[in-house]
Amino acid sequence: xxxxxxxxxxxxxxxxxxxxxxxxxxxxxxxxxxxxxxxxxxxxxxxxxxxxxxxxxxxxxxxxxxxxxxxxxxxxxxxxxxxxxxxxxxxxxxxxxxxxxxxxxxxxxxxxxxxxxxxxxxxxxxxxxxxxxxxxxxxxxxxxxxxxxxxxxxxxxxxxxxxxxxxxxxxxxxxxxxxxxxxxxxxxxxxxxxxxxxxxxxxxxxxxxxxxxxxxxxxxxxxxxxxxxxxxxxxxxxxxxxxxxxxxxxxxxxxxxxxxxxxxxxxxxxxxxxxxxxxxxxxxxxxxxxxxxxxxxxxxxxxxxxxxxxxxxxxxxxxxxxxxxxxxxxxxxxxxxxxxxxxxxxxxxxxxxxxxxxxxxxxxxxxxxxxxxxxxxxxxxxxxxxxxxxxxx
Amino acid sequence: xxxxxxxxxxxxxxxxxxxxxxxxxxxxxxxxxxxxxxxxxxxxxxxxxxxxxxxxxxxxxxxxxxxxxxxxxxxxxxxxxxxxxxxxxxxxxxxxxxxxxxxxxxxxxxxxxxxxxxxxxxxxxxxxxxxxxxxxxxxxxxxxxxxxxxxxxxxxxxxxxxxxxxxxxxxxxxxxxxxxxxxxxxxxxxxxxxxxxxxxxxxxxxxxxxxxxxxxxxxxxxxxxxxxxxxxxxxxxxxxxxxxxxxxxxxxxxxxxx
Numbered sequence: 001x002x003x004x005x006x007x008x009x010x011x012x013x014x015x016x017x018x019x020x021x022x023x024x025x026x027x028x029x030x031x032x033x034x035x036x037x038x039x040x041x042x043x044x045x046x047x048x049x050x051x052x053x054x055x056x057x058x059x060x061x062x063x064x065x066x067x068x069x070x071x072x073x074x075x076x077x078x079x080x081x082x083x084x085x086x087x088x089x090x091x092x093x094x095x096x097x098x099x100x101x102x103x104x105x106x107x108x109x110x111x112x113x114x115x116x117x118x119x120x121x122x123x124x125x126x127x128x129x130x131x132x133x134x135x136x137x138x139x140x141x142x143x144x145x146x147x148x149x150x151x152x153x154x155x156x157x158x159x160x161x162x163x164x165x166x167x168x169x170x171x172x173x174x175x176x177x178x179x180x181x182x183x184x185x186x187x188x189x190x191x192x193x194x195x196x197x198x199x200x201x202x203x204x205x206x207x208x209x210x211x212x213x214x215x216x217x218x219x220x221x222x223x224x225x226x227x228x229x230x231x232x233x234x235x236x237x238x239x240x241x242x243x244x245x246x247x248x249x250x251x252x253x254x255x256x257x258x259x260x261x262x263x264x265x266x267x268x269x270x271x272x273x274x275x276x277x278x279x280x281x282x283x284x285x286x287x288x289x290x291x292x293x294x295x296x297x298x299x300x301x302x303x304x305x306x307x308x309x310x311x312x313x314x315x316x317x318x319x320x321x322x323x324x325x326x327x328x329x330x331x332x333x334x335x336x337x338x339x340x341x342x343x344x345x346x347x348x349x350x351x352x353x354x355x356x357x358x359x360x361x362x363x364x365x366x367x368x369x370x371x372x373x374x375x376x377x378x379x380x381x382x383x384x385x386x387x388x389x390x391x392x393x
Numbered sequence: 394x395x396x397x398x399x400x401x402x403x404x405x406x407x408x409x410x411x412x413x414x415x416x417x418x419x420x421x422x423x424x425x426x427x428x429x430x431x432x433x434x435x436x437x438x439x440x441x442x443x444x445x446x447x448x449x450x451x452x453x454x455x456x457x458x459x460x461x462x463x464x465x466x467x468x469x470x471x472x473x474x475x476x477x478x479x480x481x482x483x484x485x486x487x488x489x490x491x492x493x494x495x496x497x498x499x500x501x502x503x504x505x506x507x508x509x510x511x512x513x514x515x516x517x518x519x520x521x522x523x524x525x526x527x528x529x530x531x532x533x534x535x536x537x538x539x540x541x542x543x544x545x546x547x548x549x550x551x552x553x554x555x556x557x558x559x560x561x562x563x564x565x566x567x568x569x570x571x572x573x574x575x576x577x578x579x580x581x582x583x584x585x586x587x588x589x590x591x592x593x594x595x596x597x598x599x600x601x602x603x604x605x606x607x608x609x610x611x612x613x614x615x616x617x618x619x620x621x622x623x624x625x626x627x628x629x630x631x632x633x634x635x636x637x638x639x640x641x642x643x644x645x646x647x648x649x650x651x
Contacts, residue, residue: 003510004510004511007507007510007511011507014499014503015496015498015499018498019498209496212494212496212497213492213493213494214494214495214496216460216492216493216494217493217494217495217508217555218511219460220458220459220460220483220486220488220493221483221508221511221512222480222481222483222484222511222512222513223480223511224480387460387461387462391460391461
């Protein structure tokens with residue numbers, strides 16, 4: 001690398017790493033915040049799911065049919081079934097949370113009304129009323145169990161009830177289900193994190209230097225403009241990558257809490273070394289192209305505020321591109337897709353996360369992004385040479 | 394004396410935005426900032442460009458420092474053309490103007506090393522030059538203080554020092570004492586004379602008559618982008634003071650208009 005480019009990179013890094021506040025907000029805070037927020041969300045969700053487990057709930061059943069009694073008796077041990085009439089006062093007490101119970105009211109002579117009847121006479125079928133308060137987790141669970149049990153009871157056949165232990169009907173493996181989920185979510189998340197890193201520093205790096213008048217001091221040195229452009233883009237990419245890595249670590253650490261993996265759930269996050277290498281390469285290429293694009297916009301902007309305004313619509317486009325994998329089935333087989341900047345990175349990530357990695361698209365993505373970066377360096381050099389862009393107020 | 398700078402037919406026209414048209418109180422869409430400027434400067438002299446605000450002094454100096462390109466004409470500086478060899482020219486000049494700022498975040502020590510590297514000065518020379526210049530301007534005590542925390546005068550002195558990290562042959566100063574307190578202004582003007590003594594050429598712009606009288610060997614008077622007089626002070630003043638001569642020329646050009 002040319003020595004002046006390296007001098008610019010060192011200066012940008014010195015500026016970044018020397019500013020503890022900037023370092024904290026750009027590299028440490030994103031990962032830390034993601035970890036804290038996702039962990040708290042995960043803990044909250046888990047606690048909502050498990051809240052009320054083991055709590056004893058009373059179920060009052062009015063007009064218990066003879067055919068149903070054994071089924072109710074075989075339900076959860078934390079359920080106390082009492083045969084007792086359900087009154088309007090009881091229902092009012094449920095609403096006021098003065099009664100922790102589920103109230104089931106069968107019509108009189110339920111068995112005679114139901115047995116031998118066909119479902120086509122639905123309007124003539126008897127109705128079972130189940131009263132509960134859904135803000136009580138334990139009561140909600142009992143309601144779900146009873147309504148499912150009654151639903152199955154009404155049918156003349158069952159669907160997909162395992163006949164032997166371990167019998168599977170969905171032939172997708174846990175790994176492929178997990179891969180499908182990750183391939184739809186993670187590409188967008190990663191692109192957003194990388195873009196946030198670029199956004200945090202690129203506007204102030206060039207538009208800020210214009211605003212503060214420090215760019216002119218650089219422009220009167222004998223350094224070539226393309227050395228300055230390359231130095232800016234490479235240093236911004238490096239810093240944005242650090243910010244992206246921080247966010248990635250935050251997600252990686254909080255993900256098990258978020259989705260209950262630390263409770264023993266296997267979400268199929270199993271990837272090979274090749275997958276990780278491809279991911280790293282495509283992240284590098286993507287961050288380079290992002291830094292290039294934002295640097296160009298930043299150079300065109302009059303000041304940092306203007307740069308922020310110019311970059312925002314661009315960020316929305318990247319976000320939209322990140323959403324596309326959710327509406328498609330795996331990565332595209334069309335190589336031309338991998339020539340589209342930003343979207344090519346998302347496509348390769350989709351392929352990696354859905355265990356469909358092929359190296360040709362990775363190479364096409366890397367090569368095209370390097371070419372686009374070269375074009376951006378050329379364009380940025382021209383902007384640095386343009387007195388209208390550099391010095392207009 | 395050896396000619397180190399030769400300016401020939403240098404011209405620059407700017408397109409005015411609506412905002413600029415309002416400020417300039419004109420409906421014209423273009424403004425001729427510098428019109429066919431021709432002059433030269435010899436090695437070891439201080440050449441002053443004297444003129445009122447908006448006369449085209451700063452534009453001329455910015456073209457000489459290659460920050461902006463002339464529409465026509467050229468200037469050859471120590472054998473290098475500002476149009477065809479801008480990078481070589483930038484290596485030969487030290488340029489200082491109030492619009493060039495230093496990053497607040499860094500220390501004088503860091504900035505001196507950084508700009509020395511960009512100018513390709515070797516580390517040993519950098520260290521020796523830094524020690525000498527920091528001492529000369531009293532920056533040595535603040536070498537590790539961030540620019541943001543320096544006084545205005547100290548920042549100006551640091552800007553001057555930074556513009557000279559590579560020991561250039563030609564030094565271009567736009568209004569060198571503007572905004573400086575009297576002590577700092579004196580330090581700067583004394584140093585300019587010192588540099589002349591070392592054989593350096595200094596091109597400066599100013600609207601301060603006393604500065605021209607005290608410092609300049611030769612002067613060019615620029616009004617409305619045109620050079621209306623150029624030569625040694627004694628040649629262009631005809632026994633008048635530079636101030637009286639300037640207003641005489643100003644009236645001739647403007648026809649009595651203010």
